[in-house]
Amino acid sequence: GTDIVSFEMLTGTAKTGILKITTFHRNYVYTQFLNCITKIPASCENLIIDLRGNGGGYIPQVISVVEAFLTRGTAYITATERNLKFGSEAATIKGPWYTGGTRHPALAGIKNRIVWMDGETASASEILAVALKDCASAILVGSRSSGKGIGQVILERNNRPSLMITYLMLSGKPGSTGAYHGVGLTPDVEINGSSENEKLAAVVRLVEPEYTGK
Numbered sequence: 001g002t003d004i005v006s007f008e009m010l011t012g013t014a015k016t017g018i019l020k021i022t023t024f025h026r027n028y029v030y031t032q033f034l035n036c037i038t039k040i041p042a043s044c045e046n047l048i049i050d051l052r053g054n055g056g057g058y059i060p061q062v063i064s065v066v067e068a069f070l071t072r073g074t075a076y077i078t079a080t081e082r083n084l085k086f087g088s089e090a091a092t093i094k095g096p097w098y099t100g101g102t103r104h105p106a107l108a109g110i111k112n113r114i115v116w117m118d119g120e121t122a123s124a125s126e127i128l129a130v131a132l133k134d135c136a137s138a139i140l141v142g143s144r145s146s147g148k149g150i151g152q153v154i155l156e157r158n159n160r161p162s163l164m165i166t167y168l169m170l171s172g173k174p175g176s177t178g179a180y181h182g183v184g185l186t187p188d189v190e191i192n193g194s195s196e197n198e199k200l201a202a203v204v205r206l207v208e209p210e211y212t213g214k
Contacts, residue, residue, distance in 0.1 A: 005032035007039055010200075013208050016046040018200075021065070024057030024124040030064040037068065037106040046112040046207040049132065052142065056123025059151065066131045067101030069113075074099045076131035080169040084153070112207050113138035117187060122146035129185055130172040139188045141203055149181030 004022045017040060021029065040047075056062075066076055075096035082092050115129045115138050126145050132138035151168030171179040189206060193199035197213055204211040 003032065004029060005036050007036040009041065009044060010204060010211075011214050013046075013204060013211055015043055016048065016204055016208055016211075017041075017044045018048040018050055020050040021054055021125070021128075023054055024059075024061045024065075025055075027058065027061065029057070029061040033065050033068070034104075037104060040106050040110075042109055045110065046114070046204075047107075047110045048114045048116055048203055049128070049138075050116045051121045051125040051129060052116055052118040053120045054122070054125035055120055055146070056125055056148065059124055059127070062124040062127050063097075064101065066128055067099045068104040069107055069132060070099045070103055070135050072099055072102045074135050076135050077127055078171050078173075080171075082165075082167045084165070084167055114203060114206060115140050116191070116203055117142040117145045117185065119143055119146060119184075121185075122148040126180065126185060127170065130170075130177045130180070133185075134173040134176050139206070140185055141187050141189045141206065142191050144184040144186055145180070147180055147182050147184035149179070 004026060007017060007019045009017045019036060070076060075098050078096050080092060080094045113132050113136055115132050117129060117140060129140060133140055149170040150166050152164050152166050155163040155165055169181065177185055191199050191202050193202055201211060201213045
């Protein structure tokens with residue numbers, strides 16, 4: 001189906017829900033995200049954001065999701081951006097990206113945020129992981145992420161090979177997520193298990209220690 005964002009309260013838990021975002025490579029990710037978070041009940045205090053297998057996508061989509069979690073004016077990632085207008089001054093600009101939106105009220109009751117990653121969590125989804133860890137006290141769990149902290153454009157040239165130009169380099173807070181390109185984000189807690197249910201149980205037990213499984 002077209003559901004790339006889903007939410008469910010986990011059976012067998014009192015206060016924990018899981019929000020899964022499978023990609024940011026659609027222009028309706030944020031719309032689906034909004035539909036899902038309005039279903040979060042007031043009883044939900046722990047939110048697992050499952051970004052496993054999410055290889056990224058459109059930066060404006062992930063920025064909207066980041067802004068739903070954070071208060072306006074929060075510096076959530078540091079960007080080094082190259083101005084691609086040739087011949088222009090100030091070729092490279094370095095500075096933080098700030099949230100322009102306001103935190104969504106549906107997320108106001110969440111006390112604990114857990115970002116679940118794997119080796120395929122990349123690019124736009126790493127932006128969300130960095131923002132939630134550095135600015136919303138989220139813990140990163142699972143395994144090391146992909147480590148794609150750059151933005152690239154393809155420049156087509158007449159009768160010559162096209163060029164891949166890197167115009168953006170991203171990094172998190174020094175001493176926290178830091179410069180993750182080419183290295184990946186290290187989980188605070190590694191999650192191992194032979195089955196999906198075992199892994200899920202290990203994640204949930206970080207916030208509800210008495211949880212036994214679905």
